[in-house]
Amino acid sequence: MEKDNSVKTMKSAKTLKTAREAGYFGKKMLTDAIKAQEEGHPIGWSMVSWWQGDFIAKAMGMHLVYPENYGAFCAAVRQAEPYLEIADSEGFPNNLCGYARNCLGFAKSLRDNNYVIPEGAPGGGLARPVLLLASGTACDARYKWFQSLGRYLNDVPVWNLEMPQSGVKEYYLKDNKEKNLRFVVKELRNFVSFMENLLKRKLDHDKLKVMLDQALKTLNIAWQVDLLRRAVPSPMVSQDFWSVMIPHFYLPDDPEAYSFYERVYAEVKERVDNGIGAIPNEKYRMMFSELPPWHSIGFFDELSKRYGIAMVMESWNYHAPTPMPEEELDGVTDPLEIIARLTYHKWMEHNEVAREFDTSPGFFNAAYLKWAKEYRADGFFAHPLMSCRPATYTLMHTRNSLEEKLKVPGVVVPGDIIDLRVFNADEGFSKVEAFVETMDHYRDLRKQAGMAW
Amino acid sequence: MSADNKKGLAKAQEIYNNRGKYARSLKEQGKKVFGYFCCYPPIELLTALDIIPVRILGDMDQPVTLADNYLPPVMCIFCRSAFDLGMKGKYDYFDGFVGAHACDGAERTSFIWTNYIKTPCNFHLDIPHTAHDAAVDFFREQLEYFQKELEKFAGRDITPDELRNATMAHNRQRALVREIYSLRKPDPPLISGTEMLTVLIATMGMSVHEGNLLLEEVIQEIKQRENVHEKKSRLMIWGSLIDNAAFTELIESSGLNIVIEDTAIGTRPFWHDIRDTENPLQGIAEHYLKEVLCPRTFRDSGKNYEHDSELRFGYLKDFAKHWKVNGVFANIIRNCDIHGYEVPVIKDYLNGLGIPVLVIEQDYSTASLESLRTRFQAFAETISS
Numbered sequence: 001m002e003k004d005n006s007v008k009t010m011k012s013a014k015t016l017k018t019a020r021e022a023g024y025f026g027k028k029m030l031t032d033a034i035k036a037q038e039e040g041h042p043i044g045w046s047m048v049s050w051w052q053g054d055f056i057a058k059a060m061g062m063h064l065v066y067p068e069n070y071g072a073f074c075a076a077v078r079q080a081e082p083y084l085e086i087a088d089s090e091g092f093p094n095n096l097c098g099y100a101r102n103c104l105g106f107a108k109s110l111r112d113n114n115y116v117i118p119e120g121a122p123g124g125g126l127a128r129p130v131l132l133l134a135s136g137t138a139c140d141a142r143y144k145w146f147q148s149l150g151r152y153l154n155d156v157p158v159w160n161l162e163m164p165q166s167g168v169k170e171y172y173l174k175d176n177k178e179k180n181l182r183f184v185v186k187e188l189r190n191f192v193s194f195m196e197n198l199l200k201r202k203l204d205h206d207k208l209k210v211m212l213d214q215a216l217k218t219l220n221i222a223w224q225v226d227l228l229r230r231a232v233p234s235p236m237v238s239q240d241f242w243s244v245m246i247p248h249f250y251l252p253d254d255p256e257a258y259s260f261y262e263r264v265y266a267e268v269k270e271r272v273d274n275g276i277g278a279i280p281n282e283k284y285r286m287m288f289s290e291l292p293p294w295h296s297i298g299f300f301d302e303l304s305k306r307y308g309i310a311m312v313m314e315s316w317n318y319h320a321p322t323p324m325p326e327e328e329l330d331g332v333t334d335p336l337e338i339i340a341r342l343t344y345h346k347w348m349e350h351n352e353v354a355r356e357f358d359t360s361p362g363f364f365n366a367a368y369l370k371w372a373k374e375y376r377a378d379g380f381f382a383h384p385l386m387s388c389r390p391a392t393y394t395l396m397h398t399r400n401s402l403e404e405k406l407k408v409p410g411v412v413v414p415g416d417i418i419d420l421r422v423f424n425a426d427e428g429f430s431k432v433e434a435f436v437e438t439m440d441h442y443r444d445l446r447k448q449a450g451m452a453w
Numbered sequence: 454m455s456a457d458n459k460k461g462l463a464k465a466q467e468i469y470n471n472r473g474k475y476a477r478s479l480k481e482q483g484k485k486v487f488g489y490f491c492c493y494p495p496i497e498l499l500t501a502l503d504i505i506p507v508r509i510l511g512d513m514d515q516p517v518t519l520a521d522n523y524l525p526p527v528m529c530i531f532c533r534s535a536f537d538l539g540m541k542g543k544y545d546y547f548d549g550f551v552g553a554h555a556c557d558g559a560e561r562t563s564f565i566w567t568n569y570i571k572t573p574c575n576f577h578l579d580i581p582h583t584a585h586d587a588a589v590d591f592f593r594e595q596l597e598y599f600q601k602e603l604e605k606f607a608g609r610d611i612t613p614d615e616l617r618n619a620t621m622a623h624n625r626q627r628a629l630v631r632e633i634y635s636l637r638k639p640d641p642p643l644i645s646g647t648e649m650l651t652v653l654i655a656t657m658g659m660s661v662h663e664g665n666l667l668l669e670e671v672i673q674e675i676k677q678r679e680n681v682h683e684k685k686s687r688l689m690i691w692g693s694l695i696d697n698a699a700f701t702e703l704i705e706s707s708g709l710n711i712v713i714e715d716t717a718i719g720t721r722p723f724w725h726d727i728r729d730t731e732n733p734l735q736g737i738a739e740h741y742l743k744e745v746l747c748p749r750t751f752r753d754s755g756k757n758y759e760h761d762s763e764l765r766f767g768y769l770k771d772f773a774k775h776w777k778v779n780g781v782f783a784n785i786i787r788n789c790d791i792h793g794y795e796v797p798v799i800k801d802y803l804n805g806l807g808i809p810v811l812v813i814e815q816d817y818s819t820a821s822l823e824s825l826r827t828r829f830q831a832f833a834e835t836i837s838s
């Protein structure tokens with residue numbers, strides 16, 4: 001594809017004051033890691049593992065940075081391109097995940113500079129790791145990418161975390177859940193031994209417990225914010241969420257993240273109490289799936305202005321899960337088991353809805369069927385990505401299911417998380433303009449069918 | 454003339470050309486037929502219940518049309534093509550469907566398949582990512598569930614002896630396939646890559662017993678016939694699968710003899726036997742995780758890049774040596790992440806052994822094959838000089 005540097009980014013104004021402050025956490029992750037390295041702490045590059053590996057590594061004194069997040073960061077500041085070009089010239093297919101290609105390019109430049117972060121690396125760059133913490137959950141790229149980094153990070157080991165991804169029917173087979181969890185706990189123990197060997201230090205179980213307690217509190221309050229968002233008009237929109245999610249997704253064990261969410265909660269609650277909507281003229285309520293065009297979040301501001309569309313719920317994978325039922329943790333004291341249950345719960349919690357609607361998989365897909373009712377959605381915005389297959393695989397299926405089972409129609413606007421050229425805002429606007437009528441029509445259909453919204 | 458009247462290579466060709474017809478004829482004989490994805494579902498369990506396992510393939514000859522509304526274009530086109538065929542009713546003879554988390558694409562396709570293409574029985578097999586002991590235990594437990602679901606469908610239990618016998622029959626098949634591979638060691642090889650592909654695809658659509666008979670006939674025929682092949686540069690294929698003989702024909706008519714394929718319709722399902730263990734499912738679980746060497750299974754890191762590559766790809770060195778390989782074609786179906794991420798690594802490794810590598814990302818379409826001819830011809834020239 002021809003390079004087109006004239007493509008414009010569209011920044012969002014965000015509607016919440018707290019959302020405008022959230023960028024602090026992204027920068028903090030990067031600068032803390034560089035500081036930690038200077039102080040001699042080990043650095044890990046980690047895939048998002050839905051909290052499966054993070055607290056263990058951190059409780060052992062390792063500082064984690066997230067190359068997926070770094071990819072989003074480089075894209076947002078329009079500095080991913082040189083790294084993508086390096087990855088291409090190294091022979092990696094150019095249809096691999098954009099975040100991965102960004103990282104592979106960065107890793108090569110790091111190696112070529114004798115592992116000193118090259119001057120001018122976006123956000124100060126990623127500090128040199130002693131571990132690559134991979135995960136097969138959601139996507140193959142998330143361990144294949146780290147394996148292929150061996151070319152540039154010669155002797156840095158990769159550890160791959162295991163998390164079962166049962167089918168919906170299979171999830172309900174007798175004892176399957178407990179067997180799955182037993183497997184995850186065993187693997188977490190293996191991971192701990194591996195880490196103890198790598199770092200030559202023992203896991204501090206008490207420290208881990210404290211981190212975990214904090215993380216559960218942070219995830220809980222993030223979920224409570226989600227509950228507030230059911231209000232009509234919507235007190236917070238996706239443009240806000242994509243900023244405020246950073247602390248709960250990456251740093252839930254950080255007390256600062258928790259206090260931040262207390263403020264988010266207060267701000268959103270105040271709006272709900274006073275019937276204030278995030279956008280002034282809410283006419284349509286839509287859900288968005290799955291990863292947004294980071295470079296053009298302002299597109300959604302414009303949708304609000306033009307058509308009164310509020311993006312009321314979005315991006316299943318970034319959301320805190322509902323709190324685990326009390327009996328789930330009854331008598332469970334081993335922090336590794338709590339971690340296993342937390343991540344497994346995140347991935348499996350929507351199986352119930354999936355079963356009710358006879359659809360699969362539960363992850364990435366079924367949550368939208370639940371949310372459509374709870375958030376009174378009029379439409380579904382599907383955003384297929386060039387760069388992230390797992391966030392794209394089930395989109396058409398989810399669109400079909402929503403339309404067929406709940407009379408909630410979908411619009412498909414392709415784009416990308418990293419490549420600006422794939423996203424054509426004008427085409428997006430025309431599609432949505434036509435879609436508004438479709439939403440009106442389906443509202444009537446839902447009314448005729450006696451549905452609640 | 455039907456497949457019944459033919460033998461050996463001609464029979465394989467006949468079945469390869471008419472997989473659906475052949476499967477339907479099995480159904481007319483009262484057999485049950487299950488479809489399965491990739492080389493990870495242990496088909497030994499199906500055989501134990503006299504269910505015929507049919508490997509789900511795509512069709513490089515047909516444009517994908519119906520799948521667009523279900524599976525997006527960023528997905529591996531092999532998966533999209535297979536699903537497209539399913540939506541078009543090409544697999545409407547399945548009594549059951551075995552989905553598998555082989556790779557991410559196969560996993561999501563499996564899930565989505567069960568939403569739109571209904572069969573009386575289906576099971577999704579969750580395949581762990583590592584070959585750790587805990588993963589083997591987990592996989593064995595998943596196989597126990599799989600077995601129970603199959604038994605429910607069949608209305609009877611599998612006895613340990615039946616499972617053992619089925620495993621032995623499949624091991625016999627593995628041995629026969631390896632024997633054919635050994636007939637590709639001479640120069641020129643006694644059987645071409647195209648013939649091999651048709652034979653393997655034919656066996657992947659019939660009962661193991663019929664398949665073994667076919668393989669025996671093929672072996673006898675090859676040994677007896679005069680070698681019909683010419684000497685050319687010797688090529689190993691590594692990477693995404695090839696399931697259409699037009700592709701291998703194109704390669705072999707470009708100055709190359711394909712002598713071995715490290716792919717999912719090649720050595721991978723056949724290279725190692727399943728061990729006989731006290732609980733037969735243990736041996737099966739170990740085999741599929743530890744010995745089916747698709748890079749979808751994560752192997753623990755070596756101490757540095759070189760060591761890691763050796764641990765993961767060392768077996769290719771043996772292939773190259775014993776099959777006297779002059780060059781390797783790394784076949785990447787566009788959007789296949791499992792193989793895509795390995796491209797520079799596999800090149801480093803094989804080049805380090807002095808073996809040239811041709812990497813081609815292709816769109817899984819016979820219509821666009823001809824445009825690749827010059828690249829194969831140029832590669833053949835390079836490696837012959």
Ligand code: SF4
Nearest residue numbers: 097099139141388389
């Ligand atoms: S493909 Fe998507 S989920 Fe996978 S590593 Fe890339 S951004 Fe993450």
Ligand code: SF4
Nearest residue numbers: 491555556717747791
């Ligand atoms: S990548 Fe591996 S697991 Fe996936 S379809 Fe190909 S051979 Fe099978």
